[in-house]
Amino acid sequence: MRVMVLNGFIKIAFRNLKRTKGFTAINIIGLAVGMASAMLIILWVSFQWSFDKIYPKAALLYTVGSIEPSNEGFAVWFSTPKPLAAAVKNEIPQVRDVSRFSGVDRFLLTVGNKKIISGRGAFVDSTFLGMFDLPVLAGDPETALVNPSNIVLSKGMAISLFGSTDIIGKTIKVDSAEVVHVTAVLDDIPSNSRFSKSEYFLPWTFMEKIGFADQSWHNSSVDLFVLLHPNVNLGEVQQKLKGITKKNADLKTENFLKPIGESYLYDQYKNGIALGGRIEMVRAFIIIAIFILLIACINFMNLSTAQSERRAKEVGIRKVVGAGRKSLIGQFLSESILLSFVSGILALLIAYFVLPSFGQLVGSALILPLSNVYFWFSFVGFILLTGILAGSYPAFFMSSFQPVNVLKGKFIHIPQKLNPRKILVVIQFSIAVVLIIATLVIRQQLLHAQNREVGFDKKNLIYVSEIGDIPKNMELIKRTLLEQNIAISTSRTMSPITQRWSGWNGFIWEGKDPNSIIQFNRQATDEKIVATVGLQLIAGRDFDLVKFPTDSMSAIINETAAKVMNLENPIGNYIVDGTDKFTIIGVVKDFIQESPFRPVLPTVIEGAHMWLRTLHIKFNPQLSTQEALTKTEKIFKTYNPNYPFDYRFLDTEYAEKFNETQKTARLATLFAVLTIFISCLGLFGLAAYMAESRIKEIGIRKVLGASVFSVMAMLSKEFVILVIISCIIAFPIAYWAMDHYISSFGYRKEIGWDIFVITGVLTLMVAVLTVSFQSIKASLANPVNSLRNE
Template sequence: MNNNIKLAFRNLKSNKGFTAINIIGLAIGMAASMLILLWVNHQFSINNNFPKSDQIYAVGTKEPTDNDIAVWFGTPKPLVPALKTDVPEVKSASRLNGTRGFLFQVGDKKLVAGIGAFVDPSFLSIFDFPLYSGNPANVLTAPNQIVLSEKLARDMFGSVDVVGKTVHIDSTEILSVSAVLKAGRADNGFQGYEYYLPWSLMEKQGQSDENWGNSSVYTYVELEKNANVDQINKQFTALPAKHSNTEAQFFLKPLSEVFLYNKYENGEVVGGRIEMVRIFIVIAVFILLIACINFMNLSTAQSEKRSKEVGIRKVVGAQKSSLVLQFLSESLLLATFSGILSLLLVFLCLPSFNELVGLKMQISFQEFGFWVLFLGFIILTGILAGIYPAFFLSSFNPIKVLKGRFRHIHYKLNPRKILVVTQFAIAILLIISTLVIRKQIQHAQDRDYGYKQENLIFLPEFGNISKNAVLIKQELIAEGIAQSVTRMMSPLTERWSGWNGFTWEGKDPNAIIQFNRQTADDKVVETAGFELVAGRDFDLGSYATDSTAAIINETAAKAMGFKDPIGQYFMDGSSKFQIIGVIKDFIQESPFEPVKPLLIEGASSNMNTMHIRFNPQLSSKEALDRTEKVLKKYNPDFPFDYKFIDEAYARKFEETERTGKLATLFAGLTIFISCLGLFGLAAFMAESRTKEIGIRKVLGASVFSVTRMLSKEFVGLVLVSCLIAFPIGYWAMDKFLSNYSYRIELHWGVFLIAGIGAVLITIFTVSFQSIKAAIANPVKSLRDE
């Protein structure tokens, strides 16, 4: 082994150019694969690292509709109390109802905290959150308690040693800190919560209810170890019918699967985020494989240089196994150098990669397991890259080699050509994927969203905004700051409520239609910039009854079957609404999905989001500054927390754009690694045909003809790669696009661009070496001494 390592060093040193190409190509390939695998590991780890992860389940709801079985993870508030008697096999359970907008006060310090949640006392013990202080069994048992995150405790008190200290909330509640949570892992799905409040406080404030038809909270249960989940699921399925007149059914899903397996069809899981994770696992394998192919090609290309060495070794007694070990030693040594360089690249690139994927991943240098995996990764890469060259080089016949009868035989099909074709087929596949994803994103961005985004902001009605909403609206309009103002249940770009229990005259009693529900007061059409198809806008000043009126979208009008919807009535539970307007469909949810039926109910319903359309004569800065002064006048303790509608809409594309950016990045790296290997291979071929080129030039060959001779083989291989990649790319991208209802059609132009791009890249890469060889002085190449 010592001898093999010495020889490996000498061989790598004697071929500096090829060694550099191999190390750089392998290092980039290994670094890219490591970054992808870090992201993959993070995705698999989300909500999978709690001490009792295998016992924790989320409760989901299924309910049939006319076209499908809808699935969501909201549950009614009275479910958890009912579990104690109806499903005694459940060890413990907790509800979680997200909240925000509380004004926290400690002494003279005031702070509006971020997202928090009302939970049952069992919540912390189910998830075993690590605490700085406090007993999980005793926290949140009384309505005057609160649990703080480490960040919020430091922001308010400057310390985490605050158990027993008090916090004023909205000047109405005085709560005692019963525990402080340690900062959790980045893959903890509850990482964003800054505080937890007891469910009993929510009941005290009158925010809880016993309505089994209102699925508005998350429910998590802890089962006993080795519990019969199938049997318990049957009991959950029967629960809704036991307590209400509904066709809904509950079911249990392992918490560790909720994030990745989130796509349902007809009530059953058919994929979700896991599909994207699998795609990037394949990409990681492809990139590493391409880097290894470079090593294989360059190693076998130099076979003539190593042939006499192999022949002499065999003559003096070397076995094939020892030669294989020697060549594998070289590849493992090169993989080690590449691995060290790749780790440095990952360390340097990780902050930028985190920003790209929107995460805060870290490398666990201090964990022994990481170094074991890293060493295994290097060994796997070394063996993968070196196994074929090792057997190829060790198989030479010593008699033929030492007699000088070793020749390169140019078969139409040989392993090296197959490897180049494979390499570029993968690269072309990634180019096609990148182009299709980009076109799909652009297709959705070009879609008519159905309202006017310019100069429109929204803000949550925290503090005293709701109480002073009329005065705020009047002052904004009177001062010429706003063109119009309306209050709604949720931002235009979000759906907070939906139901299939609406009724109207003539409705098929067997029909189950899921509607989105929104609320609004005056001038919603004017403020949002909707396009009226029929009827009018809400106008409480002229029509007091508009508080029980409604505006619907075109899809809702079709779903309800009204020839003329204006003047018709529908029932939302016990509340009756008259339709006064129909608006053109607008995108409230995903821009990649069809618009759902929407009912906008009048001011008699709950509203907690204010929308303001600024006066177009004002600059955005001036309008915001003046709006902030008005808000501070009526809501002095709270910050001016606003968002522009166009920015909120743009966030709908974040996940898809992130996928597109990742695909572009790794497609670029794949092409670069492929070109690096192609460059080295072209250099070697030009070097091995030096005398042939010299003779051709003496006989009158032009620089162009020599360049064409050296380049055409590689171009031919890339064209073969295109023929292989195109049908695979069509199948893969058609499957990818099937996830979107609003999608592009695959066009031959995408494949043409990918193919032409690959050919041009190949010509550009190979031409440098080809031209260099073609313009060399033939006298030098033909001279023997």
């Protein structure tokens, strides 16, 4: 019996949807776009939420953080000194295993005649593979990293080097010196793992063998992961870990554990307290997904209730012949679910075809898990939820009609200043306005940061990492570049000028408050960094080891450092770094090493006494870029023949600092456009229905002399008022939300009134253009055709 009733519901639903093809098409397209958008966002959210939670032992895995007092409260970071690992393992019995992780790149890997400059790799302890249970294609993960002559390759690196993954026992030469044996090959590591881009893993003992390791408690430079025993008291472990660094070194640093699955999403700290981070973006996009789906459902509700007069007699007759209200609600919900089902299939196709582009946009390898049975259960549930949500209000509204009034012709639409349909339109456009403002604010902040003074000259500037024979032939390389007029200046540094590799809060200078703890950036150079990089001198001079050999123990500071050191005339003063004493010879304007959205930290550039790893080359502007690169490559091939010429442009690297914000801006723009599209789709349908339902009124008005413009204004007026109300509601909400968003930007532009004016005008224009087609069509219609039946 129930099957027969359901079958009848479906048949009637098909007939009704077929009868109103135009409105059905609008509903299907609107729902499909909304559902596809929600699907894509849910896939992205699922990817973010699962990041670093995919390891079988994830519930017992932790990363070790560091916290230390500073003038701004407490500073938090997630790197540790190398000897901390052994101390944690030995002193805390609840710890089952530990592993350090020290990233490395640009090793030359040689197999026969094939030479590859490696991408990202890492030095790890022998326990690493067993702790994280990374997928292994070949080899024993328990013993793969025990000996210093071992190496573990990713599947991609194995194929690049050998053309196969069946390579256990094969040898690789590392940097033309050390020979290692392949002991394991990893399958593709899932992209929602922090290790997904690692191409190889080398034993920690190999790092010690080549002299890259140290036992300094003052050098926090490696990640430390901890695997606890099951069912231990985390509070006790935290308490024991807290004081280990203090006990072993004269430092104020304390350590703590953070669950491995939380470190990706909750990565922002202020004054030692976790405030969020990526999780805020995840929450924001969950809300956006709900809003977009809600807007699509509102379209359905509005268009269904707008057609209520057409179906009033149907409801009246069915009630007279015995249909109950529950039966009518079931009928209308069946229509909604059927339409939702069709929209869901279309949405799945849309999501499938746009997923690669969307994944590229968000920078994540997203997939539709079509082979997963839980996905299909979720998909069916998603369709049912959408159908019920979209059809609930029309079902209860239309099933409430009184048959006596309907069949006597007394069911007449009475205009109301406020009705549910108008409220729904206001909600739609309020959401759209908020998203438009969000897009404009993010783009404003992006442009503001991109136009910020960088503090150095990025043009014609490259850097080369000092690998292979470059260090021992450095003077010959620099001299040849200058003598052949390829470069106008060169300078060796600790790190690329756009990167911060070292920080220190232990600098001492004359007059410093002994209780003051200030975090500095630390850079180092041999000479001519001002000339090569284009720093802007405020006082003093550049490094010059030819004229001033003592410049190896000199320093240049930035203007922020001069302010926090409170030195009236910094030139000639001293700054002490541990046991080294540097004379300040210059002050430069602030330059951006880290995020362009944050304030510049005080920076000290120390002389050649420090370790140097990078060569900056300022090309002669008289040469074309290609000519300069070709000649430079020839020189490096002469003095570093075993290595490919590997370089990076500084302007390209600096531009990459904006990638994350640009990605957010593109996503916000995409979803704002989709929201406007879906909202306008519904507005178009409502305008079409309004024009159709008032066709006789329009005819009479035209017969009595009304102009085309006055008819257009009459039909558009209601929608314009609703959009204005939407703006009034949305503006304060958008301001509050975006002011909270930009508060995390240390360098930002306050939200101006112009954004709200632009948004209001844009929204009104879009709404008017959307309804204008139907308004013009109705106002130009021949009144004779609409009145001939009277």
